[in-house]
Amino acid sequence: MTAIEQPRTRPLAWLRHSLVLARRSLAKTTRNPGPIINGVVTPALFMVLFLYLFGGSVAGSTADYLRYLFPGILVMGAGLAGMVSTGTNINLDLKNGVTDRFRSLPISRLAPLLGSVLADLVRYLLAVAILFAIGALFGFRVHGGLAAALAAAGLAIGFGFCLSWVTVFVGVLVKSADSVLAISFISFLPLQLGTSLAAPVETLPGWLRTWAEINPVTHVMNACRALLNGTPVGGTVTTTLIWCAALFVVFCPLAIHAYSRQQ
Amino acid sequence: MVTVSDHGFETEGLAKRFGKVTALDGVSLAVPRGQVLGLLGPNGAGKTTVIRVLATLLRPDSGRASVAGFDVARRPGQVRRRIALSGQHTSVDEELTGLANLVMIGRLLDLPRAQALRRAAELLARFGLEDAAKRPVAGYSGGMRRRLDLAASMVGHPEVVFLDEPSVGLDPGKRDELWQMIRGLSADGVTVLLTTQYLEEADALADAITVIDQGRVIASGTPADLKREVGGHTIAVRLNDPADTDVAAGILAKVAGRTPERSTRHELVVPVAGDEDFFEITARLREHRIGVSELSLRLPSLDEVFLTLTGAPTSAANDTDKPTKAA
Numbered sequence: 104m105t106a107i108e109q110p111r112t113r114p115l116a117w118l119r120h121s122l123v124l125a126r127r128s129l130a131k132t133t134r135n136p137g138p139i140i141n142g143v144v145t146p147a148l149f150m151v152l153f154l155y156l157f158g159g160s161v162a163g164s165t166a167d168y169l170r171y172l173f174p175g176i177l178v179m180g181a182g183l184a185g186m187v188s189t190g191t192n193i194n195l196d197l198k199n200g201v202t203d204r205f206r207s208l209p210i211s212r213l214a215p216l217l218g219s220v221l222a223d224l225v226r227y228l229l230a231v232a233i234l235f236a237i238g239a240l241f242g243f244r245v246h247g248g249l250a251a252a253l254a255a256a257g258l259a260i261g262f263g264f265c266l267s268w269v270t271v272f273v274g275v276l277v278k279s280a281d282s283v284l285a286i287s288f289i290s291f292l293p294l295q296l297g298t299s300l301a302a303p304v305e306t307l308p309g310w311l312r313t314w315a316e317i318n319p320v321t322h323v324m325n326a327c328r329a330l331l332n333g334t335p336v337g338g339t340v341t342t343t344l345i346w347c348a349a350l351f352v353v354f355c356p357l358a359i360h361a362y363s364r365q366q
Numbered sequence: 367m368v369t370v371s372d373h374g375f376e377t378e379g380l381a382k383r384f385g386k387v388t389a390l391d392g393v394s395l396a397v398p399r400g401q402v403l404g405l406l407g408p409n410g411a412g413k414t415t416v417i418r419v420l421a422t423l424l425r426p427d428s429g430r431a432s433v434a435g436f437d438v439a440r441r442p443g444q445v446r447r448r449i450a451l452s453g454q455h456t457s458v459d460e461e462l463t464g465l466a467n468l469v470m471i472g473r474l475l476d477l478p479r480a481q482a483l484r485r486a487a488e489l490l491a492r493f494g495l496e497d498a499a500k501r502p503v504a505g506y507s508g509g510m511r512r513r514l515d516l517a518a519s520m521v522g523h524p525e526v527v528f529l530d531e532p533s534v535g536l537d538p539g540k541r542d543e544l545w546q547m548i549r550g551l552s553a554d555g556v557t558v559l560l561t562t563q564y565l566e567e568a569d570a571l572a573d574a575i576t577v578i579d580q581g582r583v584i585a586s587g588t589p590a591d592l593k594r595e596v597g598g599h600t601i602a603v604r605l606n607d608p609a610d611t612d613v614a615a616g617i618l619a620k621v622a623g624r625t626p627e628r629s630t631r632h633e634l635v636v637p638v639a640g641d642e643d644f645f646e647i648t649a650r651l652r653e654h655r656i657g658v659s660e661l662s663l664r665l666p667s668l669d670e671v672f673l674t675l676t677g678a679p680t681s682a683a684n685d686t687d688k689p690t691k692a693a
Binding site for chain 2: 135
């Protein structure tokens with residue numbers, strides 16, 4: 104029997120297939136927007152909470168405090184979007200046989216993974232855009248100019264993207280999607296809150312300060328804060344980029360290796 | 367380069383271990399193009415592992431396998447162009463509509479959008495899902511999901527289809543519906559590998575049956591061969607009135623050609639050649655106005671098959687006896 108519609112191999116097939124699968128991932132998000140809502144609502148809640156709890160005591164006024172707080176919230180939003188989506192999605196697909204079907208198709212073995220990661224980029228953009236809107240609603244204004252705002256958004260998204268490879272790696276290795284979520288949640292607290300998010304690290308108690316200074320998220324938040332507020336960035340952007348590169352270089356190959364070997 | 371082969375797929379001496387567990391211990395199969403092979407065995411026999419090797423998802427430790435003439439280890443790309451896999455879990459996306467699921471597979475198979483849509487609509491119609499095409503799969507029943515999963519397998523006009531326990535979790539009516547559709551595939555010339563735990567299912571669908579247990583082939587042949595080996599159908603009659611026992615036993619003996627066993631509770635059991643005997647017996651019982659409380663024609667259960675073939679019960683002895691065509 105001859106196939107009627109014989110598939111042809113065309114250049115960039117892997118990219119085209121990844122895009123088809125990215126669309127799948129986004130369509131699933133549209134029908135089941137829970138994770139993305141979570142990725143926006145959680146940081147927004149933290150913003151409101153901190154703003155009115157500490158606004159007066161830390162910065163003197165909530166308006167001044169928002170200027171300090173918001174850039175960190177933005178970074179948290181992008182980080183959270185990456186921590187909750189791809190890792191769990193990949194895990195679910197592996198466990199319920201969807202990945203088997205994809206792997207029995209004449210497409211790149213990595214296309215489902217790339218598709219999910221590509222869809223994540225759209226989810227980050229969405230989360231960051233919504234958070235900017237919420238920030239504006241509470242009176243946050245960018246003082247560093249449009250280019251600096253874009254750079255800050257880019258840094259937040261870039262860091263979220265690089266961090267998400269850690270979750271992808273975990274998602275391939277652990278047994279259930281629930282465990283992926285649990286691991287993400289447990290690491291969320293020290294990673295996102297043990298930072299300069301709510302107050303400058305100099306004001307933190309010794310042990311927390313040590314952690315916050317090591318924590319890469321602190322550097323991303325500091326970089327975004329400087330960019331958005333139009334203050335000198337110092338070495339923060341460079342440190343952020345080095346961290347992004349380090350996370351990516353270590354965890355992307357690990358995740359891809361683990362994913363390709365999965366049987 | 368095209369390799370011509372008369373076989374839909376074949377394997378030779380497949381072996382695979384997972385740690386200490388031997389999943390496959392030298393499995394050889396060969397199925398002519400367009401035929402249906404039923405791979406029968408209890409849980410953990412190695413059925414799914416065979417499918418995963420043939421579908422290029424798993425590399426065997428030793429042995430070789432080819433599909434449509436292409437070696438699965440050396441030409442996995444060529445194999446994937448010709449196969450479709452429908453796993454134990456239906457692998458369609460809950461959040462997407464039936465139509466979107468099929469269009470996506472078409473797009474992954476490099477069909478242009480319009481063609482992918484056309485193919486999806488065609489398959490939805492064929493598998494009786496037209497009305498549900500635009501509804502998310504989350505609202506589908508188990509039978510509908512199975513049908514959609516099967517439709518998804520067919521998008522690329524595969525030459526060989528692997529169905530891993532396709533009727534698991536379906537009630538008998540839905541199962542018959544699915545069987546019709548599987549028969550439709552083989553009528554189109556598709557080679558099918560079907561795994562099942564039920565002799566009844568293999569008997570209903572397969573041209574040939576291979577029985578495996580603990581990673582080894584323990585029997586193979588046509589369903590008729592196998593039944594001859596393990597004994598064919600059995601009729602069991604339970605009478606309303608114990609006083610009729612002798613007359614009924616006489617009827618059974620005459621039609622079946624051997625003396626029925628008298629089990630307790632006034633039940634008579636006798637092996638028969640097939641359903642013709644069954645109808646003959648029902649007719650004669652009626653002639654003699656003998657009332658029955660139970661009357662059944664059944665195939666030997668998987669356990670009975672194993673008992674006969676190996677002299678030992680199935681390694682996973684949790685397969686319950688399933689009565690087949692109840693009268």
